[in-house]
Amino acid sequence: MSRKAPMLDRAELYEAVWSSPLTEISHTFGLTPGGLAKMCDRLDVPRPKRSYWRLSAKERTALRPPLPPYEPATGKAKTVSPKMKRTRLPIRERQAQLLEIAARIVEQEGVDEVSLNRLAREAGISQAQAHNCFPRRVDVLAELARREIREFERSRQGVVLRGQDRITQIVLSTVNYLNEAGRRGSLLQSILLETDVREILRRERAATRAMLTDPIINSMSMTYGMSKEEALGSNRLVTALCLRTGRLIANRDLSIEAGIRLCLPMVMGCVRSNAQRAA
Incomplete structure (x- = not known):
């Protein structure tokens, strides 16, 4: 026998989806969470975003919208974007x-x-x-993070090539990174909130870290007369400082201008300290 679609009362459905996450209540309607979400969309029943359930009860109450009227004859033409024409793409x-x-x-x-x-x-x-x-949701987010990281690096390399000496290159690279953090860093920071994405990127970085950092560490060791341990520590400290400043800028906790004023002198102080050691 074919399974009949469940008969749902819009008011009942509205109360249910704003009282508990779809994953907890979908079985009571004989549907999967995705099926229940589609039913809400079909009946023009607003439903909360996943982040809604992280809020306090008071905050959730303030964000809960009223149940809009429903006109079966016209459906949701006013609130749903028109479907895109399907085309085959590589x-x-x-x-x-x-x-x-x-x-x-x-x-x-x-x-x-x-x-x-x-x-x-x-x-x-x-x-x-x-x-x-993309087989999984996390694969989409991981690839989006990789795309953003590549854009950061492409922008950095473009400005570094304009520097005529090492000091100028460091200044240009630092300022460029912090500017990019303000321009597009919030997207990357949001993606990196996902634990699975961070783990994927961490494994990838671990596989390529030696190839990318060894030339830098060797150059610092030879230029400044440092041990490789000291060169690695100095490099990691400066990198951590820049990343943390970029994160503050991306999260709008610090302006780009203030970030540059605070971060750049500390970066250059480390560079000059290394240079004085070699003198």
């Missing part, structure tokens, strides 16, 4: 499209709102096609 272009959609969702609504189902819906493709591009 997988790399489709992946890039999904990453752009994911980036917009993270910036406008938060990383919790990113799901493969939603990406597929907004791209106008099937869920199977989205899964062909």
Whole structure:
């Protein structure tokens, strides 16, 4: 026998989804969490974002919207974006499209709102096609983080090449990084809130760290007459300082101008200290 679609009362559904997460109540309606979310969308029943459940009860009450009227004859044409025309794209272009959609969702609504189902819906493709591009949600977020890190590095290399000496290159690199943190760093910081994404990137960095840092450490050791342990420690301290300042700027806890004023003298102080040691 075919399974009949459950008959739902909109007011009952509204009360349920604003009282408990979909994952906890979907079974009472005979649906999966995703199916219940679709039912809410179909009946024009607003539902909370995942981040809603992290708030206090008082904050949740303030954010809860009223149940809007529903007109079955017209449906949700006024509130739902028109479906995109489905087109076949090479997988790399489709992946890039999904990453752009994911980036917009993270910036406008938060990383919790990113799901493969939603990406597929907004791209106008099937869920199977989205899964062909990225098997899991975490794969989307990890690749988006890699894209942002590559953009940071591409920008840094572009300005460093303009420096005629090592000191100028360090100044240009530091200022550029902090400017980029203010311009696009909030997206990366939001993605890195995901533990699984951080773990994936940590493993990748561990695999390439020696290849990337050994030349720097060897150069510092030879230039400043430092042991490799001291050179590594100095490099890590300066890197940590810049990353922390960039994080404050990205989170809007510090302006770009203030970050540069505070961070750059400390970076240069470390560089000059190393140079004086070699003198």
